Amino acid sequence: MSRSIRCVLAVLVLLLASGVVSAGSAVAAAGSTELASGWALRPATGLADGGAAISLPGYATTGWNPVTLPSTVLAGLVANGVYQNVYFGQNLKNVPDLTTQDWWFRGEFTAPATAPGQVYWLRFKGLSYRAQIWLNGVQLDAAAVGTFVAHEYDATAAIRPGAANALAVRVTPPRHDCKDLSACTVDWNPEAPDMNAGIWNTTLLDTTGPVALRDPYVRTTLSGSAADLAVYVDAVNATGAPVTTTVSGTITKAGRPDLAFSQNVTLAAHERREIAFAPIRVDDPVLWWPYQFGSPELYRLTVSAGASDSKSIDFGIREVTDYRTTVNGTSFAGYKINGRPILLRGGGYVWDLMQRWDTRTNAAHVNYVKGMGLNTIRLEGTLGNEELYDLADRAGVLVMPGFVCCSAWEDDSAWTAEQERVARESLNSQLRSLRHHASAFLWTYGSDQPPTAAHLAAYKSVAAALRWQNPTLDNVATWSNADAGMKMDGPYVWEPPVLWWDESKSGGAFGSTGEEGTESPPPLETLERFLAPADVWPIGTAYNYHAGKPGSVFDTIAPYTTGLSKRYGTATSAADQSRKSEAQNYENARAFFEAWSARQHVRSFGSIFWMLNNAWPSVHWNLYDYYLKPGGGYFGAKKATEPVHIAYDYLTRAVHVVNSTLTTRSGLTATVSVHNLPDLARKYTASAPVTATANAGVQVLTVPAVTGLSRTYLIRLQLKDAAGATVSDNVYWYSTSPDTLGNKSNWYRTTPKTYADLTGLNTLPAANVAATAARTVSGGSETVTITLTNPAGLAFLVRPEVVADGREVVPVLYSDNYVTLWPGESTTITATYRTADLGGHQPALRVRGYNVPAATVPIP
Template identity: 70%
Template sequence: MMYRRALATLLLTVTSVLTIGALGPGGASAATVGSTELTSGWALRSATGLADTGATISQVGYPTAGWSPVTLPSTVLAGLVANNVYTNIYAGTNLQSVPDLTGQDWWYRGQFTAAAASPGQAYWLRLQGLSYRAQVWLNGTQLDANAVGTFVSHEYNVTGAIVPGALNAIAIRVTPPRHACADLSVCTVDWNPEAPDMNAGIWGRTLVDTTGPVAVRDPYVKTVLPLPATNAADLTVYADAINATAAPVTTTVTATISKPGQPTITASQTVTLAAGERRELVFDPAGYPQLHVVNPVLWWPYQFGSPELYQVTTAASVSGAASDSKTVNFGVRQFTDYRTTVQGTSFVGYKVNGQPILFRGGGYVWDLLQRWDTRTNKAHVDYVKGMGLNTIRLEGTLGNQELYDLADAAGIMIMPGFVCCSAWENDSGWTAEQTTVAQASLNTQMRALRAHASTFMWNYGSDQPPTAAHLTAYKNIAAGLHWQNPTVDNVATWSNANAGMKMDGPYKWEPPVLWWDLTRQGSAFGTTGEEGTEAPPPLESLSRFLTPAQTWPVGNAAWNYHAGRGGSVFDNTDVYTTALNQRYGTTTSAADYSKKSEVMNYENTRSFFEAWSARQHTQSFGSIWWMQNNAWPALHWNLYDYYFKPGGSFYGTKKATEPVHIAYDYFSRNAYVVNSTLTGRTGLTATATVYNVPDLTQKYTTSVAVSAPANASAPILTLPAITGLTSTYFVRLQLKDSSGTTVSNNLYWYSTTADALGNKKNWYSTSVKTYANLTGLNSLAANTGVTTGVSRSVAGGQETVTITLTNTSPTNIAFFVRPEVTAGNGGNEVVPVSYTDNYVSLFPGESTQVTATYATADLGGQPAYLRVRGYNVPTVSVPVP
């Protein structure tokens, strides 16, 4: 006998459950417990022209000659690209040559060997990501005729359909999502061209689990602190137990909480589950006093402390024999929210363990073909932390479980939610199926996220809130899942005055003064869900996806194709290029454009994060730069490029968010000291010095004694109006401790002709009336007096290169100098890579040390070289010994 539960049941339990045959409750002592991910041995082909049904295709031995072999997870287009059906699709306009792949269904077929039979053995097929709908077959039996929803997990008890200890065959027929974001699927709005397959396929993990009669699902530990105190915690453990059999089963479920160096805590309960029953079990301090923990070790976000993690193992046994076990990490921490009115609008702020925290981050997006691996996921998290940020926003890019795990371990907060400008947001006209899919999607994703220490909130909507009925349903799901983190209805006050976050742009380039001028739309007050500007990557990256003719002159068809979605206001970089030419001088080549754009990107992102940090917890409470990275090689919205080559935006951000920082306000000429840690600093001295350019004549200097209270910012001095300045001039801010050690060192370049904003504005930009004259940088004398010292150590597959840069010139600055470790002489920079600092500027006689860290494997077998170049420093390349 077989049955398939209705989609409404799927909504309540997150996973659809199909039971085939019957399994008696006895003899569980020999059951195998484990989980196997099915990655290899799959094949893909279009369903068009294939008359065979799933009943036939899912038979062992079915021939797949002519199919494309694929490794899961894989979207349709990713599989075809892996088989060279379409090649080099990210270069130029090549993606346009890929036909629409959504007008047909696609078959995936795979075989696997199941674990041998044993008494009491149950088998489960778990599909963690299908897009958009699918028919699922196993060994000729249809498990599901309509597994629908990109972000819905599907699970089937296949005990009666499996062939133990032998080959089994799975066939999955996928129907792609519709274009124009018409389905509740992945949508990249105006960020880049749509994927020709709309990311159809098996994008999540495919697992075969083996358990005894009772399976354990979704363990979660809710942690509550006696705030403002943090010297105790009440832990409540939740887990679901599923009876895999057709008869009642009595099971003992034990929760074990452990951490090295801390006491181990256990709690057990025995329950009887009806046939096929799924029940949530709860272990709370009221019934288990040992779950009240004294002096817990807390999880803290980056710069606030150590992201300490505990483990909880939830194990089920039947008649004394192990039936199933699940282990997850969790953090003892508590996020809370509060509201502050700034300029007449209520904004949301967040606290972690009772401490207010300014969230600073970027909007993450996965690869256009949804390809990722551990190296890629780790690089993203490492780069966020390397920039000094503490948050990753996920606007609809949900389900990358490894990313969550890495964020937990790194102390990076996750800000998840659904996407804007699509079927997700156009919910007033949903069909009954769409309503069910949306709610099941929330159920699936919240179950995955709730156990993670890094998750600090949830956005139910982006640009607009859901309708009242859908919002109520969402909140009921969250309550049923014991979601303990704050939520917001959406992140845009323009559509919902009580949203708590604004989203008023800009999305095109603006001068640094805009972030500081609180009268301007998009300036650094309140809480922002996103804003950002164009950011063309360095020339080496441009040259990987554009030909020389496409990199210069800029603004050609291929260039614009990589700017943003065609037909949107973002399908060009005209605003950016105009500003670059006006401020830094008319660009004359691709190399000149890249050199100047790196400086402008650095200048802008540094000022953005400085402005938000300077008013933390009083007028500003959190900011997201749109975007963190790109789905494919792009010119718009990123802090680092698709290839992980860190550029001006990366290092400007890194400078702005250093733990203790001295910052310059372009609008008021104030200098601020910002302390982003929970440890105060005293005995500091701040110095501000102004120089003419290019001769470095000192025109003004002042020093003041300052302290830097923990988790706070304050203005410390104001630069006066200074006469006799050249059109372009330098402002140098330095912060030193009582021993003379530099804590923060910042060089700004500005003009007696300041950037001035106009009155014209719209949702994505504010007009610029006057551009700053920074062309004096082009008259800096060439500096050939920069010397380098370099050494290397290797351990555990990682290399650390120590670089010493010295400016031996007695008169000339070495401006905006970039050291890079390259694979071979003149090769590309080794990526991913971490530098302690970069794009450094050295005054005459000064020296600095920079450390680079990367994986030996990323040299690709080439010798390591150090390349050094700067705005006025010629390129030098030397071998790394």
Template identity: 40%
Template sequence: MSRRFRWLAAVVGLGLVVPLLPVTTAAAQEHATTAAPARAGEVRTIPDWRMQTSRTATAGGAAISRPGFNDVNWLKVPARSTVMAGLIANNRYPDLNYSTTMKQVDTAQFTVPWWYRKGFTADPAPGTHTFLKLNGGILARGEVWLNGTKIAGTDKVIGAYPTHEFDVTSLIRKGDNTIALRADSVNPDRDLTIHFIDWAQFPPDRNQGLFRDVALASSGAVSLRNLRVDSDLPLPSLANANITVKVDARNNTDQQQTAEVSGTVDGQSFRQTVSLGAKQTKTATFTVKLDNPRVWWPFQMGAQPLYEAALTATAGGAASDTARTTFGVREVESKLVQGGRQFSVNGKPFLVRGGGWASDLFLRTDLRKIEDQLKLTKAMGMNTIRLEGKPENDELYDMADRMGIMLLTGWECCSKWEKYDTFTAEDNRVAGESAESEARRVRNHPSMIGFLIGSDYAPPATQEKIYLDALKRAEWNLPVISSAKALSSPQLGSPGMKMEGPYWWVPPNYWYNKDKGGASGFASEVGPGPTVPELDSLKKFLSPNEINALTDYNAKQYHLAPSDTFSKLSFWGTALDGRYGKPANPEDLVRKAQLANYEVNRAQLEAFGRNWSDQDKPSTGVIYWMLNNAWPTMYWHLFDYNLATAGSYFGAKTAMRPLHVQYSYDDSSLAVMNTGLQDVSGLTVQATVFNLDGAQKADVSQPVTAKGNASVRAGTLPKPSGLSSTYFVRLLLKDSAGTVVDRNVYWLSTKADKLNYAASTWYHTPQTEYADLKGLNGLAQGSVTATASSTASGESASTTVTVTNNGGGGKVSFFLRASLRQGAGGAEVLPTTWSDNYVTLWPGESITLKADYRVADLNGKVPHVQLSGHNVPKSEVAAPLR
């Protein structure tokens, strides 16, 4: 049987990694196997499994884990595969993303344990020790068997995150061997596991099974574990750094051992002799000084150079084990500023403008999709991701290190994790093991910025001490925060974060009020709720009837949340009607949704940017709720499940441009935000006000210097008489040569949105009056021309399109969207990273947009750019690859 295996990434603290080879046993000819590590210092991750329900596999672990057990009728599943993910991989169900097909899944099958089984061959060299490693728990708890012997039971293997290592040297046989794992059913209200709360419809199996790697590792008499690296970067000079490297040397034998531990960092070598008693573990510590170190920064502030620490243990004159890790030289600190949590990186204050991460609903690992999502995040200008209760696999952290995206990790709300009064002694142990395991796993990544030991509730004294002791054992060296809500804890005190909502619709001016979820302090999870994608995307997961039902705001939508609070479009739709006019049909609703999504997302992130430099109640951070989707939904995302970018994404992208001019909804002030570290002088802000008919009502210019890592005010928008009830504002930021470096267009109303703050709930502030933007429905038809071209380089391609408003009489071409297509009228090419989109042009104006994508995603077709606008008919232009 032919089977391909990929090379695996290096594993910290475990040694060398070798390719996995397919082998066949006599007992089950179709069961592909892997060889166990044959020499010291090797690690092999189990590449795939066989999976079966215990209703069918009734023999028990002693029989199932013996070589020769017949599993040919079991399901073949990937290395990281929950039960549901395994069933999907075996095509047991139709597309579970579409409509309500997930309701067809019989949840009764997940009330019993499921078995995972893997055969492998071994030929261990004399003196080699073999270890079985679980890089996370079996959800929710399970058993581990090898060759008929139970290695660990449900009293040990429990919880999503604790790592385990078992010395199986005495159980390994020359020739055929078998591992069997039993995964019990999951109850998120009982188990310290993974829950999707109200982020999507629940996975039918509640993520029962495996979601991280199981590996076989080998070493000689002495193993190296828990390699950690700390950098001390004296501030503010950055002229040198002191690097501390630590590794645990463990004697695997019953005899005393003398090991030489040696290593290198940036070409500098070090070594140490370690004497170890029987089964003893000691920490070897090394220090290295780096002159003029290559300092690691978040991407908006600088570069992301990485160093490597590589260590070897030698015992008895032979290599015994290896360990290596990458790290970055940087300093992260945090403090409270007027009650708000402010982070700093390398001594520079760091305004967090981030989003909440959603893992795949079935916990599948799609490395290309993860990388695509991070690329979209960075291209949007978003500098931080919060991982609430769903810490990802190692690859995401590696990608974030390379891209310069900061990561804030921690536990989730609304499940067993925060039912502290129900914690048993076992729960306390698992909570501590979880914190220690996760902290050890991610501590070397320079992208990490902190650890939240609570989300909606700070842990009480007992659990807080458990977490802090666990983080201390892991030598966690970054800020620890009690919760994402303004609740003090016994030892950590105030978290400096607020969680006052909203989670559902609010108008743009909401964000400028510094109370509630507005732009002051650190808002740990806030957003305007519904983010309805474009029609191309909706058709991928909604039936025609479901699309037609979108105009019924009181109807429950399966692709909204399972909770009653967020299951309807409700007052989002009421506001859409009040502000833009009742949609005539679903297509009109989707079109107006992009306008609403764009303006409110831009306002949220612009408000936190503007108030960053305020003296009174400054903003210090915001986490947009949320960044992405676990499963296709119409709420809480900046790009959708299929990686399509719509109004929500480009409103946010506009707000977070590195040098950006913006309007303030509260006082009509203009501001310039600079995310770089250097001042930019010689700039001019030009503000022009237009009526809907194109008549220019005001035009003013203001010189400004954009201070580094700060925002500055740049005058006030004029308020001319005779404005139409809906009007436009165009802001241009120009350099000393007159070149436009930023462009921002607003559609505003002479009537303000009004909110009833006294009636606010935890998720919403009611709106009592609506801005009048209905004039947009009567815009005269605009006209544009476009030219496009494409180039390819290897697997990547770029298309540029230049769009010009050729209309006369002052006609605006409003909210133009460009999308890349597989041939004329073809499917949209996804993912595509656009330089800008949803742009507005006045007569004679041109703009050039660039799209980056993979050649393979054209599906062999000629790229076409499709243009459409609020008042511009749909058109296409070919852009053949050169």
């Protein structure tokens, strides 16, 4: 025992002699330090020394791989060049199985100097899967287990205040094929060779006085024009004797009066107890609203235990409630935010295959969700990225977390006692990190299947104990649980747009869906980043290796390429394939979100597109690619979810107007016109007055069967206000031989019977679009204003891109893209990005389209 620790203990003994320690008398400074640097990684195989020796300061790590935490084993080895360019081609196959041995993580750090009453806490927010933990030669834990379990230790007796300290963590990886309660990507991509073993989340050294505070939380109940705020926080007595303190707090928001409260607390020796405060009434609160409904306003809660410890969180005053509606004989869940029904429109998020993340990437995901007009991110087992939750809070993006499917998480009928404990502790840890976030509106205990009755009851007991204030679902698939509230009946491969509108088919837009989506190959420039030229075209083994998990039904994109060839014509090159696939991605994503939006709150209540993004460079399931390049799917979704939108029903030829805001728009006029190709001859037109009721969809027109049409034709929909300004402008390309669906259907596909003939698009004459661009720079970001003018003919799916050194600058937010310009029309588009993402290069504007030759102009 060090001399400084003996001094601290002597002070505590004197205080204990008087009966009860007062936390308010402590002078220790509360603080938290992330232990990110000074770490090294190596295999445990071949190293004779154990944790007692490895965790001593000064232990030599010659030959180890230096790493920065958080890090998985594979991420650390890749960072050190042990395995290179693992996302290119089939290089991942060259990485051996890294789960066959244990791995050592070792780090050194300097601990803050001691003070009277000071306690040191070591906290691991993410270890996978098993770990043995030593600090300065002392074993803190011989059997930490659980990827999603947070582990915390009172390290006071082992710490060396004001001096060098050493941590050694021996990690045992999870088993392959999702056999442990770990992170799992199922069939989305190849498994990580290490199964994401390592210290994947933050590691913290905290200092407090005798009482530490944990997990502050504010639970909201709305009552008329007021809100009642119930505040909770756990208090932990780190000493071996009773301790008394005053736990006090304030709730603040700029421009609003501060709210203060306090409570005297006496804790027994080593007691951890939830401290609950009487509800605080807030009159006329500033509410937190999701995107397109209002402003995501946040308040600040700060709680303190005398001078011993202090914690702060941001929270939103909002209330989420659920309701049920029966559609087509099935009960579906819908949700209200602050009493207003909201149509969930989102995508399934997955982190990088090596579980790497950074602020730039996290912010891009959240900004892209808003950029597409979506409001929800689903996390199927992708838990623990707390920065993502913070960003979602501030952006007004809803987060739908829950456990993953098709793994040990759902194969729970034969769980061991350890697995039962790990499951409960995982839920406890994750709900504690999520519950104060305004964005986290729902928890799903299961995905494809519900847990067993016993485990579901245990889960619900945990949620009740933590005062989880939001709705929950037992699972999100009615095929396994008729009362699930959400369906998951596919599809998962490409389908023609008509499917989303057809309620008689699996995947039709009715009820609520936990996930469904299609293959979505990225643009050619992205393919060239992870495939050799010979693998980009023709499509072969390496290309399909970047589809779903090898050996799964998703290890090829054959349904997609068949649809593309049948509808747009057989591709003749990689560039031709990309041109056509971007059009197909656009029309499919647009139709998906339009179909769900048109029936909102009557027959449809929420949809999650599978997927939002990819874990690695992929040709399957995304709305934007791994490198953050937005393509056809991104802009199709963005078009469909504009605040007030006019849409076409591929099944019934109905025209709908959808208002996704909480403000009714009256005095609108909807117009439909049908045109032949390639001459654009108008064959039909009609108009109708429209009042777009807030937060609703309405059918306004029906396009009749039109004679004299070319085999491929265009439908143009326009919505204008009373002053003639365009509110929504939408162009569809379709055929007199439409897509039809066959009767063969299973959980991942309904097989098309016939395919629409869209080859008339290939007869469009080349269009020469004039483009100008101007740039403004402010505060590290840049906005480029782009003007496109089409003098004659039809300019179809025109794609302006801000590029630097020949590659599109990403992440980037466009006000619009893939626009179709009729003869004599022009449009203005803005693009916003960070100056740092230019990489020191001068930006330029590249413009191209389906029938528009590529041209590049400088951006001054």
